[in-house]
Amino acid sequence: MNQDSHYARDPGPLGIYSDEARRASDIINLHLLADPAGNNGRWVAIRLSDGSSDGNVYDCKCDAKRYQLHEKQCVYVQIQPNGLSAKDAHILINLTRDLYDANRTMPDPPCQRHGVM
Numbered sequence: 001m002n003q004d005s006h007y008a009r010d011p012g013p014l015g016i017y018s019d020e021a022r023r024a025s026d027i028i029n030l031h032l033l034a035d036p037a038g039n040n041g042r043w044v045a046i047r048l049s050d051g052s053s054d055g056n057v058y059d060c061k062c063d064a065k066r067y068q069l070h071e072k073q074c075v076y077v078q079i080q081p082n083g084l085s086a087k088d089a090h091i092l093i094n095l096t097r098d099l100y101d102a103n104r105t106m107p108d109p110p111c112q113r114h115g116v117m
Contacts, residue, residue: 020051
């Protein structure tokens with residue numbers, strides 16, 4: 001029995017995830033490969049429109065949000081040691097779009113750097 005959420009069930013007509021999901025996955029994995037120890041746990045702002053980023057890696061989610069022109073045009077992804085698959089990027093992008101459409105957001109993690117707990 002397949003336990004995937006409904007966000008993961010549509011990889012596209014050829015079984016390939018969307019361009020924005022594959023681009024987002026590539027960006028996160030490239031940052032991880034460029035500096036595994038330094039970028040692990042840091043944040044990247046991924047544009048919902050096309051899966052691109054501004055090319056920066058941020059120390060905290062609040063910085064990633066602060067430096068975007070429009071906060072709700074991005075999904076904010078924390079770089080994990082195992083990277084990000086296209087499937088997971090697809091889920092994050094679609095979930096974030098649905099949340100923004102419903103005028104909701106993902107909760108922000110505590111930020112000791114800026115005193116937001």
